[in-house]
Every structure is written in C-alpha cells, then in structure tokens.
Amino acid sequence: MATRRAFILAGTGSGCGKTTVTLGLLSLLQQRGMRVQPCKVGPDYLDTAWHTAISGIASRNLDSFMLPAPILNALFTEQLQQADIAVIEGVMGLYDGYGTDPNYCSSAAMAKQLGCPVILLVDGKAVSTSIAATVMGFQHFDPALDIAGVIVNRVNSDAHFQLLKSAIERYCRVPVLGYVPRVEGVALPERHLGLVTARESVVNQQAWRDFASLLGRTLDIDRLLALSELAAMPIGEWGEQLAADAGEGLTLALADDEAFNFITPITGAAGALRREDGAL
Numbered sequence: 001m002a003t004r005r006a007f008i009l010a011g012t013g014s015g016c017g018k019t020t021v022t023l024g025l026l027s028l029l030q031q032r033g034m035r036v037q038p039c040k041v042g043p044d045y046l047d048t049a050w051h052t053a054i055s056g057i058a059s060r061n062l063d064s065f066m067l068p069a070p071i072l073n074a075l076f077t078e079q080l081q082q083a084d085i086a087v088i089e090g091v092m093g094l095y096d097g098y099g100t101d102p103n104y105c106s107s108a109a110m111a112k113q114l115g116c117p118v119i120l121l122v123d124g125k126a127v128s129t130s131i132a133a134t135v136m137g138f139q140h141f142d143p144a145l146d147i148a149g150v151i152v153n154r155v156n157s158d159a160h161f162q163l164l165k166s167a168i169e170r171y172c173r174v175p176v177l178g179y180v181p182r183v184e185g186v187a188l189p190e191r192h193l194g195l196v197t198a199r200e201s202v203v204n205q206q207a208w209r210d211f212a213s214l215l216g217r218t219l220d221i222d223r224l225l226a227l228s229e230l231a232a233m234p235i236g237e238w239g240e241q242l243a244a245d246a247g248e249g250l251t252l253a254l255a256d257d258e259a260f261n262f263i264t265p266i267t268g269a270a271g272a273l274r275r276e277d278g279a280l
Contacts, residue, residue, distance in 0.1 A: 005228035005230060007087070007116055008119070009025070017180065018089050019050060021151065022047075023054045024186070024212050026051060039059060040089045041062050057083075060079055060265060064113065070236050073235060076234060088116065095141060111145060118145060119150070122152055122153065128163045129163070150175070151176075151219065152180070175223065178215075180218065185204065
C-alpha cells in the first residue's frame with residue numbers, strides 16, 4: 001500500500017502567515033513531483049480559492065461544524081487516495097474553534113480526528129529565546145496533541161534563525177523544520193473581510209514558484225515528509241444515501257460569478273451532475 005501523508009499547518013493566530021506558507025509548500029511539493037491535495041479547516045472559501053489557483057487542484061473544506069465526523073473522514077480519505085500528501089491549512093490559532101472549546105471545530109480537534117501531525121507556524125519577528133515560551137505554551141495546553149514540528153516565519157537572517165532554533169529545541173524538545181524569510185512579491189492582497197479573492201487577483205505564478213524554491217533551501221522538506229506519514233487512514237462512512245429521485249421536481253440554482261462565488265467543490269460538482277442530467 002502506498003504511503004499516505006498529511007499534516008496540518010497550524011498557527012498561533014490569524015495573520016501569522018499560514019496561507020502564504022501553505023501556498024509555498026503546495027508549489028514546492030509539486031516541484032518535487034508529488035500529487036498534493038490542499039485542504040482548509042473550517043468553512044473559509046477565500047483561502048481554498050488561493051490553494052486552487054496556485055496548485056491547480058480543487059481545495060477541500062474540512063468543516064466539522066457542517067459535517068459529522070464519519071462523513072468528513074470519508075471525504076478526506078477519498079481525496080487522499082488520489083494524492084501523495086494532503087496539505088491542510090489550519091484556521092485562526094491552533095486551538096481556536098467554536099466558542100472556547102478547543103476540541104470543537106479547531107485545527108487541534110481536526111488533527112486528532114484525522115490522526116494528522118501538526119506543524120506549528122510561529123512568528124520569529126523581533127524575538128529570540130522568548131519564542132520557546134510561545135511554543136511551550138501550545139505544547140502544554142493539550143499534551144495529547146501531536147505537535148510534530150515547528151516552522152518559524154518572518155526570520156531576518158540565518159543567524160537569527162539559529163538563535164530561534166536553538167531555543168525551541170533546547171526548551172521544547174520539538175524539531176524545528178526551518179524558517180521562512182521575509183520575501184517581496186508573495187503578499188496576499190487583503191481588505192476588510194479578509195483576503196481578496198483569487199479570481200479578482202492577478203496570480204503571479206512565477207513569483208510563487210520562486211518562493212517555493214526559496215523554501216526548498218530554508219526548510220527541511222525531507223524531514224517534514226517523514227513526519228507527515230500517517231500510521232492509519234481515518235475511519236469514515238458516507239452514511240445513508242438519498243434516493244436518486246429525491247430531488248425530483250426541485251429547481252436549485254447556484255450563483256457563480258464575480259459577486260457570488262463561495263461554492264465548495266462538492267456543491268459545484270453536484271450542480272454539474274444535475275446539469276448533465278438536465279434536472280437543473
């Protein structure tokens with residue numbers, strides 16, 4: 001059986017660089033000839049659109065609020081069967097979910113549900129030894145969670161990174177997989193509701209390929225791949241299926257234009273099937 005890999009790139013909070021680093025990793029892994037499956041924890045449609053624009057692969061939402069665990073697991077397993085690795089971008093901070101329950105709708109909860117390791121992305125700007133306290137806090141908040149490695153973002157130089165790496169590995173006993181330097185040209189456009197949609201933006205694929213090549217020099221990708229090997233696939237079940245004629249006589253319209261385009265791949269696929277059948 002082929003080795004299946006997956007990891008969740010989780011952050012300390014929103015704005016720490018998860019989406020940018022996820023896009024760089026997707027491009028880098030594709031440069032290495034791997035079949036990637038991008039995913040996003042939660043219902044975010046903006047990040048998934050960027051995943052799709054950069055990788056050319058439809059990104060999947062892993063939304064435990066909308067989907068029961070057995071169905072979500074079945075969806076994830078089906079998608080991973082067609083890929084070598086799933087790169088899952090977390091939501092907000094690692095333990096942020098619905099309300100204050102870290103085990104409901106958070107990246108941490110999804111990691112435990114799917115059996116995926118967590119790669120924690122931390123901000124290295126204007127800090128040295130104190131970064132270990134941040135990592136240690138995330139480790140101790142839920143000792144049952146597998147934080148398998150750390151990537152440090154916004155690092156000024158290799159000398160700066162060595163300070164950060166030494167502190168984290170000395171006090172936290174977790175491998176530091178590398179760092180992300182400051183890079184021009186790959187900042188994602190934002191506005192008051194979050195990122196500007198990928199379809200409204202001019203995607204500079206060459207800039208992202210260059211960024212991926214840079215990450216290939218500053219990250220230990222081989223170790224990341226080793227840490228991402230899954231011991232087992234999550235157990236899922238699609239559940240009771242609707243009868244083929246369940247929607248007979250129902251007209252359902254899906255808007256998909258510049259103004260209305262927050263559609264998941266599953267919904268879009270269902271609409272396409274209906275159109276082919278002439279029922280929509």
